[in-house]
Amino acid sequence: MAIDDQEEYEQGEQVRIWLRNNGSSVIGGIAVGLALIAGWQWWQRKQELHGQNASAAYAALTDSMRDHGDEKRIGTLANTLRTDYGKTTYATLAALRIAAHQMDRGDAKGALATLDSAPASAEPGLGVLLRLRAARVLLALGRPADSLVRVQSVQDSEYASVVGEIRGDAERALGRIDAARKDYTDALTHLPAGAPNRDVLEMKLADIGGIAPKPEAKKA
Numbered sequence: 001m002a003i004d005d006q007e008e009y010e011q012g013e014q015v016r017i018w019l020r021n022n023g024s025s026v027i028g029g030i031a032v033g034l035a036l037i038a039g040w041q042w043w044q045r046k047q048e049l050h051g052q053n054a055s056a057a058y059a060a061l062t063d064s065m066r067d068h069g070d071e072k073r074i075g076t077l078a079n080t081l082r083t084d085y086g087k088t089t090y091a092t093l094a095a096l097r098i099a100a101h102q103m104d105r106g107d108a109k110g111a112l113a114t115l116d117s118a119p120a121s122a123e124p125g126l127g128v129l130l131r132l133r134a135a136r137v138l139l140a141l142g143r144p145a146d147s148l149v150r151v152q153s154v155q156d157s158e159y160a161s162v163v164g165e166i167r168g169d170a171e172r173a174l175g176r177i178d179a180a181r182k183d184y185t186d187a188l189t190h191l192p193a194g195a196p197n198r199d200v201l202e203m204k205l206a207d208i209g210g211i212a213p214k215p216e217a218k219k220a
Contacts, residue, residue, distance in 0.1 A: 053084075053085070054081065054084075054085035054088040054090040054091070055090060057077055057080050057081050057084075057085065057090065058081060058090040058093060058094055060077055061074065061077040061078060061081065061094055061097065061098075062097060064077065065097060065101055074098075074101070077094075078094055078095075078098050081094040082094070082095070082117075082119065086119040087119065089123055089126065091118070091119045092118055092119060092120075092123070092126045092127075092130070093126070095114055095115060095117075095118030095119070095130070096115075096118075096126075096129060096130070096133060098111075098114050099111040099112075099114045099115045099133060099137070100133075102114060103137065103140070108137055108140045108141050109141065111137050112134060112137045112138065112141065115130055115133055115134040115137065116134065118130055125156075128154055128156055128159060131150050131151065131153065131154055132150075132151065132154065132159065132162055132163070132166065134150050135147040135148075135150035135151045135166050135170075136166060138150060139166070139169055139170060139173065142173075144169070144170035144171075144173035144174050145170070145174065147166060147169075147170045148167060148170045148171075151163045151166050151167060157190075160186070160187070160190040161187045161188070161190040161191045161195075161201075162187075163187075164183050164184065164186045164187025164188075164190065165183070165184065165187045165197075165201055165204075167179075167180075167183040167187075168180045168181075168183035168184040168187060168204065168205075169204075171183055172204075172208060177208050177209075180208055181205065181208055181209065181210040184201060184204055184205040184208075184210060185205065185210060185212075185213060187201055188201055188202065188205065188212055188213055188215075189213055191215065192215055193215035198215070
């Protein structure tokens with residue numbers, strides 16, 4: 001037997017001996033690995049279906065609201081999203097829509113309860129929107145001090161103009177005109193010239209003796 005053939009034969013024998021001694025554990029490991037892969041694929045399919053069902057429930061809710069549908073059906077859909085799909089983004093979006101619907105119907109207390117009971121979202125921006133919307137509802141309820149507390153934790157510069165306006169409204173309601181003037185001015189510095197709510201904010205500031213800052217020119 002050639003030397004190369006002998007070495008190959010010896011290596012083969014070593015592999016066969018190792019498999020005899022360890023074959024069961026190898027097969028068991030493969031079985032466990034396959035089970036884990038199958039379980040992961042099953043979980044992914046389940047999560048995908050769960051998300052699709054949540055999306056369908058949210059679409060049905062918004063359709064019912066847009067068509068001024070039956071309030072009982074709207075309530076049922078909202079409850080389904082809150083209880084069955086509470087960990088999805090759609091549940092938080094539904095809370096925002098329901099709260100707006102309640103405000104349109106003059107139910108500010110109900111809107112605040114809806115916002116406060118909304119499930120936490122993995123999307124940070126939605127959490128900010130919940131706080132800002134609740135702050136506005138608190139103003140409508142005549143609770144400006146509580147409204148200030150709600151916006152205190154919002155530090156995202158993207159919402160600086162909204163926070164400034166809410167703070168200005170709250171400070172004005174509390175009779176602190178100098179503070180309201182400053183808040184409105186700060187809010188305007190974060191708004192471009194063409195912002196749809198700029199005119200309203202400028203009127204609020206002018207109404208308490210403030211002068212609106214000129215909007216920054218757009219950068220080329």
